[in-house]
Amino acid sequence: MKPTILCVDDENDNLDALERLFRSRYKVLKADSGFKALEILDQTPDPVAVILTDQRMPEMTGVELLSKTIEKHPDTVRMLLTGYTDIQSVVEAVNAGQIYRYLTKPWDPIDLMTTVDSAAERFQMTVEIKEKNEALSNALTELKTLDQAKTQFMILINHELKTPLTSILSFSELLRETHLNEEQELCLSRVYKSALRLKNLVDDALLVVAGETKSLKIRIQPYVLSEQTVPLNSDTQALIKQKRLKLEIDFLIDKKIAADANYINQVLSRLIHNAAKFSLDEAVIDVGCSLVTNNRMKLEVRNQGQQISPTVIEKIMKPFFIDEDVMNHSVGMGLGLTICQSILRAHGSTLHVENTNNGVTVSFELPCL
Numbered sequence: 001m002k003p004t005i006l007c008v009d010d011e012n013d014n015l016d017a018l019e020r021l022f023r024s025r026y027k028v029l030k031a032d033s034g035f036k037a038l039e040i041l042d043q044t045p046d047p048v049a050v051i052l053t054d055q056r057m058p059e060m061t062g063v064e065l066l067s068k069t070i071e072k073h074p075d076t077v078r079m080l081l082t083g084y085t086d087i088q089s090v091v092e093a094v095n096a097g098q099i100y101r102y103l104t105k106p107w108d109p110i111d112l113m114t115t116v117d118s119a120a121e122r123f124q125m126t127v128e129i130k131e132k133n134e135a136l137s138n139a140l141t142e143l144k145t146l147d148q149a150k151t152q153f154m155i156l157i158n159h160e161l162k163t164p165l166t167s168i169l170s171f172s173e174l175l176r177e178t179h180l181n182e183e184q185e186l187c188l189s190r191v192y193k194s195a196l197r198l199k200n201l202v203d204d205a206l207l208v209v210a211g212e213t214k215s216l217k218i219r220i221q222p223y224v225l226s227e228q229t230v231p232l233n234s235d236t237q238a239l240i241k242q243k244r245l246k247l248e249i250d251f252l253i254d255k256k257i258a259a260d261a262n263y264i265n266q267v268l269s270r271l272i273h274n275a276a277k278f279s280l281d282e283a284v285i286d287v288g289c290s291l292v293t294n295n296r297m298k299l300e301v302r303n304q305g306q307q308i309s310p311t312v313i314e315k316i317m318k319p320f321f322i323d324e325d326v327m328n329h330s331v332g333m334g335l336g337l338t339i340c341q342s343i344l345r346a347h348g349s350t351l352h353v354e355n356t357n358n359g360v361t362v363s364f365e366l367p368c369l
Helices: 012-022 034-043 062-069 087-097 109-160 162-176 182-212 234-242 261-278 310-315 336-346
Strands: 004-008 027-031 048-054 077-082 099-104 221-224 246-250 256-259 284-293 296-304 352-355 359-367
Touching: 004 012, 004 034, 012 027, 012 109, 027 034, 034 048, 034 062, 048 062, 048 109, 062 077, 077 109, 099 109, 109 162, 162 182, 182 336, 234 261, 256 261, 256 359, 261 284, 261 296, 261 336, 261 359
Parallel strands: 004 027, 004 048, 048 077, 077 099, 246 284
Antiparallel strands: 221 256, 284 296, 296 359, 352 359
């Protein structure tokens, strides 16, 4: 489909000459006055790529015409034909009518055609950019909607799942106080263990959402690392026992770190659990700290085992990512490191995963006093 251009001149001979010049490449509209041109623009359904108008016309000059088209046709490229040589007329045209180019009469056909072609390309590029920007804006709106839906979904999970879970756990504990036969005890134990696991998964998912929405509430207080005991859950303890691992926790620096002790212990506990999963049998897991600067401390968890490929390192921080080779076919939601990252971001820090000669080191920094 040919682009549409509008030629405006009060002399019909000039209009005919312009039509003959452009009709092979463009759909040419003609007007012999500014008022007629405005009328044509209002009645034309197709977008007009270029308006080419004479400056000196009765009742309405070319500059006046072009300035009146700006509001309704902001993307249309405006060009001026003038016989005037004084610079003041040109400056007025550029400022008032947002002129793309001006050409003097008599025009050179080749130069005029080249200039109009450039103007039409400019119009097309403007239209395409606006369409792409609109598509990007729509995509952003959709992403924001999805993000809100995700948050609302997690709030729903918080209420609709945790409420029945609380009942299951409570009544399971009551049943455990009654007299049960061996089979009943086994079934009840499985129900209770599954309910606990589901509760932990829900809590983890909600913690990630709180971190992403920056609503995670932390209480930062100075404390000495060596005075804290890193809690290890039953799964971690079972892994360490099964693989005959040696866990060495040495926080020898007596400086205080400024952090939420409960959350930092949770980070360390999860990192130790990951280290235990990926360690070789009978290996050593080192947990320690070192001073980066006088007021900055690095905490590290080092394991002995296979290195992680750079591709996987990029992905393991993302929610719900599970790499079967790295995870040793373990069952989970892939939220462990994401939760650590969410907690650390709330502390103004971040996780760093680094391959070493004999394993992997995961570290993070915190301010110290």
